[in-house]
Amino acid sequence: SIGGFIVNSSQINSVNNNIVLQSNGAATISGSSVNLQAPIFYLGNQTNFISGSNGNIEIFNSGATTISGSSVNVQTPKFYLGETDNFISGSNGNIEIFNTGTTTISGSAVNIQTPKFYLGETGQFISGSNGNIEISSSNFHLDSAGNVVMSGKVTADTGEIGGFTI
Secondary structure (H helix, E strand, C coil), rough: CCEEEECCCCCEEEEECCCCEEEEEEEEEEECCCCCCCEEEECCCCEEEEEEEEEEEEEECCCCCCCCCCCCCCCCCCEEEEEEEEEEEEEEEEEEECCCCCCCCCCCCCCCCCEEEEECCCCHHHHHHHHHHHHHCEEECCCCCCCCCEECCCCCCCECCCCEEE
16 A cells, blocks of 8 residues: 555555545545545536536536425525426526416415515406506406497396496
8 A cells, every 4th residue: 555545457446435436437436525626626417417616506407406405595696497498597686587487476375565566468467567557458448548349238225326326
């Protein structure tokens, strides 16, 4: 052994096998405290890797990636989760959720607080802004001025319509 390492024709290893470098390219580093200190690093291959440089870390995996723990915090001023057709992203105080399928927001208390909103599409919608609300569907339209245009049957047991008591 030389300096705590054993050298033979196929590998170099520490006497306790915490470091093993094999001639076929395999390497093993293990221990209760392993510190790799480098300003630039790359672990993996072209399809699965972790790399870092200039204060940035990139994790890429062609399969599933799992981050798990009893307390996982992702703290960043900008984020993007997903792909071009299905994603959640955020930056500068804004969050965008886009999905080509079904999106569900559920809970025992869901509050959507905004000065402007639009739910629906051109043919049917509910929208609001500047203290006004507008509701539109195929046979009913309430505009922001409070005018109602509708077609179909009106049924009432009490009240007034156009100054006439029901």
